[in-house]
Structures are given as structure tokens and as C-alpha cells.
Amino acid sequence: MQKKIIFSLLVFFLLIFESTAKDTFFSLKNNKVNVRYQPTLNSPIKYIYKKINLPVKLIDKKENFRRIIDLKNNSGWIHRSQLKESNSIINLKNKVLFKKPSNFSKPILKLEKGRLLIIKKCHNDWCYINTGDYSGWIETDNIWGSIN
Numbered sequence: 001m002q003k004k005i006i007f008s009l010l011v012f013f014l015l016i017f018e019s020t021a022k023d024t025f026f027s028l029k030n031n032k033v034n035v036r037y038q039p040t041l042n043s044p045i046k047y048i049y050k051k052i053n054l055p056v057k058l059i060d061k062k063e064n065f066r067r068i069i070d071l072k073n074n075s076g077w078i079h080r081s082q083l084k085e086s087n088s089i090i091n092l093k094n095k096v097l098f099k100k101p102s103n104f105s106k107p108i109l110k111l112e113k114g115r116l117l118i119i120k121k122c123h124n125d126w127c128y129i130n131t132g133d134y135s136g137w138i139e140t141d142n143i144w145g146s147i148n
Contacts, residue, residue: 039065089145
């Protein structure tokens with residue numbers, strides 16, 4: 001009986017932890033970032049990112065390296081010096097950029113799916129972003145990245 005109770009409590013806490021665990025995102029710090037097969041500078045380069053501020057999700061850590069995965073499910077190891085606190089997102093669906101944080105505000109631009117957006121600030125379910133020559137507000141649903 002006691003084993004069943006302990007097992008039930010363990011399952012309960014694991015389910016709670018899993019559902020409340022938040023994904024950790026970083027942004028690439030430079031225009032050229034090497035992704036390696038293993039967490040060492042001696043490991044061969046798997047591929048190279050050439051997009052500053054690209055958001056990537058943390059999936060593992062080992063010493064000074066972080067294993068990441070990107071929107072297209074590419075993964076590998078990046079030295080932590082090449083990562084910074086997340087400041088960007090990618091929209092997963094077409095969105096509208098608004099002048100103010102409201103669907104009733106003046107629309108500025110239609111943002112195509114997959115566009116890199118630099119976050120300036122967020123409030124409730126809206127973020128003020130920059131993309132190219134445009135700035136404005138978007139809703140924060142259907143995005144890849146973190147709005148911390």
C-alpha cells in the first residue's frame with residue numbers, strides 16, 4: 001500500500017514539474033556561429049549559422065557548451081560565448097504588425113511566416129518589435145522563441 005502511495009506521489013510531482021518546466025531560449029550573439037558535433041572546441045564543425053539574433057532552444061549543457069535546437073530541428077553544440085539572452089522570436093504564422101497593442105489599432109505591415117523579429121518590450125500578450133525598417137506591436141501567439 002505504501003509503495004503505491006509513494007509511486008502515485010512521484011508520478012504526480014513529475015507531471016506537475018513537466019507541465020510547468022519552461023523552455024530556455026538564447027539568441028545568437030554573432031553573424032557567424034559554429035555548431036559542433038560534440039561539446040569541445042576540438043570537435044569538427046557540423047554547420048555554421050550566419051544569422052545574428054537567431055533564436056535557439058537550449059536542450060542540454062556541458063561545461064562551457066550548450067546543446068541547442070533550432071526551428072528546423074537542427075541541433076548541435078555551441079560555446080556559451082556565442083549565445084546571449086534571448087531578444088528575438090520567429091513568427092510561425094503570418095501576422096500583422098500594429099501601431100498599438102490592439103487588434104483595433106492601425107495595421108502597419110503584414111509579416112510573413114518565418115520572419116526574424118527583435119523584441120524591444122512586451123506587455124501582456126503583445127510585444128513591441130523591430131524588423132527591417134519597421135517597428136510595431138504583434139500578438140505573442142504562434143511564435144518560436146521566448147518573450148521573457
